[in-house]
Amino acid sequence: MSQSPATLPPVLLHSDAELARDALATPLLSRAVRLARWAGPGTRVGAGGELVDEQLPAAAAELGLVDGEDGLEPGDAAAYASEAWRVAVDTGLVEVADPDDAADGAEEGGEEGTVTTGEELALITSGAPQDVLGIWLGALDAVFADATVPDLDDLVDALQEGGEIDFAELGWDPQAEAEFLEGVLGNLYLLTVGEGAPDDGAVPLPALAASMIVPDDMGEPTDDILEQVSDAMMRLDDQFRMLEPIGLVAYQPVDEALMADIDETADAAAGAESESPVDDEDVTRYGMVRLTPLGLYGVRARMLEAGVDAPAVGDLADKGADTLLDATGAFPRAAAQAEIEGWLARREPLEAARELLSAARGGDEGAPLRRLRCQQALSLVGVSAEPALREVLDDAELGGLARVWLAEHGATDVPAPSEGMVFWLTIDTLAAQLAAEGNSEELRALVEGLAAQHSGFFAAAWRVGHPATAEVLEAMGRLHSDKRVAKEARKAAFKARSQQP
Numbered sequence: 083m084s085q086s087p088a089t090l091p092p093v094l095l096h097s098d099a100e101l102a103r104d105a106l107a108t109p110l111l112s113r114a115v116r117l118a119r120w121a122g123p124g125t126r127v128g129a130g131g132e133l134v135d136e137q138l139p140a141a142a143a144e145l146g147l148v149d150g151e152d153g154l155e156p157g158d159a160a161a162y163a164s165e166a167w168r169v170a171v172d173t174g175l176v177e178v179a180d181p182d183d184a185a186d187g188a189e190e191g192g193e194e195g196t197v198t199t200g201e202e203l204a205l206i207t208s209g210a211p212q213d214v215l216g217i218w219l220g221a222l223d224a225v226f227a228d229a230t231v232p233d234l235d236d237l238v239d240a241l242q243e244g245g246e247i248d249f250a251e252l253g254w255d256p257q258a259e260a261e262f263l264e265g266v267l268g269n270l271y272l273l274t275v276g277e278g279a280p281d282d283g284a285v286p287l288p289a290l291a292a293s294m295i296v297p298d299d300m301g302e303p304t305d306d307i308l309e310q311v312s313d314a315m316m317r318l319d320d321q322f323r324m325l326e327p328i329g330l331v332a333y334q335p336v337d338e339a340l341m342a343d344i345d346e347t348a349d350a351a352a353g354a355e356s357e358s359p360v361d362d363e364d365v366t367r368y369g370m371v372r373l374t375p376l377g378l379y380g381v382r383a384r385m386l387e388a389g390v391d392a393p394a395v396g397d398l399a400d401k402g403a404d405t406l407l408d409a410t411g412a413f414p415r416a417a418a419q420a421e422i423e424g425w426l427a428r429r430e431p432l433e434a435a436r437e438l439l440s441a442a443r444g445g446d447e448g449a450p451l452r453r454l455r456c457q458q459a460l461s462l463v464g465v466s467a468e469p470a471l472r473e474v475l476d477d478a479e480l481g482g483l484a485r486v487w488l489a490e491h492g493a494t495d496v497p498a499p500s501e502g503m504v505f506w507l508t509i510d511t512l513a514a515q516l517a518a519e520g521n522s523e524e525l526r527a528l529v530e531g532l533a534a535q536h537s538g539f540f541a542a543a544w545r546v547g548h549p550a551t552a553e554v555l556e557a558m559g560r561l562h563s564d565k566r567v568a569k570e571a572r573k574a575a576f577k578a579r580s581q582q583p
C-alpha cells in the first residue's frame with residue numbers, strides 16, 4: 083500500500099492569475115456564480131437552504147440546461163442546477179436566512195427564507211486571484227464532501243424509516259471514506275509531480291486503485307485483494323465523475339461496456355507489475371485520470387492544511403544559496419532546474435555566482451550533491467560571473483568545477499588542473515550522482531566508461547583525499563559489469579578505508 087514520503091517533490095504551479103481564470107471557467111463554479119446573480123428575495127428555498135423543487139426548472143433554464151439536449155438525461159438539468167445552488171450557498175456567493183428567523187407565517191415545510199447576495203460574489207469580479215481561488219477551494223471542499231457520501235437514495239430511505247442514519251447498516255464510515263479519497267488524491271499528486279511521471283499526467287484507474295489496496299511487499303495479489311481493487315475502482319469512477327466539473331481532474335470514465343464484467347479490472351490493476359501487462363489500449367478502457375493544473379493547486383492546498391510538507395517551485399526564491407543547494411539536492415532534475423532559474427532571476431549574476439560557490443563548499447555527506455546543483459546553477463549564469471569563478475581556481479573543492487565552467491564559456495588563460503584535482507573532481511561528481519540517482523543505469527554507464535578510459539584509475543583513485551572516496555569505489559565495484567574490474571574497484575575501496583582516520 084502506498085505511503086507518501088515525508089517531503090513530496092516540489093510542484094510547478096501555474097500563476098495565481100492563470101489558476102483563477104481556470105477556476106472561473108470550471109462548469110460547477112461558473113454555474114454557481116450565474117445562479118448567485120440570478121437569485122433574489124423571491125427565490126424560494128427549503129429548510130436547509132436548498133432550492134425547492136418548483137424553483138429548479140427556472141434555475142436550470144438560467145443555466146441553459148435542458149434535459150434531452152447536450153447529452154443530458156431526464157432529471158439531469160434539475161440535478162445540475164441543484165448542485166450549483168448548493169455550491170453557491172456553501173461558498174458564500176449567496177446568503178440564505180435561517181427559516182426560523184424568517185418573517186412570521188412561514189409556509190408549511192419551512193420553504194420560506196430570505197435569499198440575498200453573498201459578500202463573496204463581489205470578489206468574483208473585483209477580488210484578487212487569491213480571493214477567487216479561496217472561493218474555488220470552498221467549492222472543492224463541498225464537492226469533496228459530496229463525493230464521500232454513499233448513494234443518497236439509501237440515506238433518504240434511512241431517514242424516512244427511523245429518522246436517523248445508521249452508518250454501520252449502510253456499511254459507510256464517513257471518516258474512512260474521506261481518508262481513502264484523500265489518499266487516492268495524494269497518490270495521484272505524487273505520481274504527477276514525481277520523477278518519471280507520465281508525459282500527459284494520466285494514470286490508469288486500476289493502477290491508482292491498486293496503489294491504495296495492494297501492499298507494497300505483496301507478490302501475486304490474492305483474489306480478495308483483487309476484489310477490493312475492483313470495488314475501489316467503482317467507487318473512484320463515481321467520485322472522479324463528481325470531481326471533474328469542479329476542475330480538479332480530467333477523467334476518462336470506465337468504458338460502459340466493461341461494467342458487466344468489472345472483475346476483469348483487477349487483472350488490469352496487476353498488469354502494470356505483471357510479466358504480461360495489459361495492452362495500453364485496453365488499460366485506457368478501465369478509466370484514466372489526471373490532475374489538472376488547478377487540481378495540483380487544490381490537492382496541494384489540502385495537503386498543506388493537513389500539515390503535509392508539499393513544496394512548490396518558487397518557495398526558495400528568497401532563500402539563501404545554502405538553502406537552495408541543500409533543498410534542490412532531493413528534487414527531481416526538472417524541478418531543480420526550474421527552482422534554480424527562479425532563484426537566479428532575482429539576483430545579479432556575479433553576486434549570485436559568489437553566493438553559490440560559497441554555499442557549495444564542505445566535506446559533509448551532502449556536499450557533493452550541493453556542488454552538482456551549484457554546477458547546474460552556474461551553467462545558467464552568463465559570462466558576467468567569470469570573476470567569481472576565477473576567484474576559486476586555487477580552491478581544493480571548487481577549483482575543478484571552476485575550470486570546467488571557464489572552459490565551457492570560452493575563457494582564456496585558465497591554468498590546467500593538477501592530476502590530484504582531476505581525480506578529486508571525478509570522485510566528487512560520482513558521489514553526487516550516487517546521492518542523486520542511486521545505482522542507476524546512467525551511473526553504471528558513467529562508471530564503465532570511466533574505467534575503460536583510464537586503465538590506472540583505481541591505482542590512483544584510492545589515494546584521493548575526498549571523504550566519499552571509499553564509498554564511490556565500493557559503488558563502482560557493485561555497478562561494473564566486468565568482474566575483474568569490479569574486483570579491482572573493491573580492492574581500491576578497501577585501501578581507501580584503511581587510510582581513513
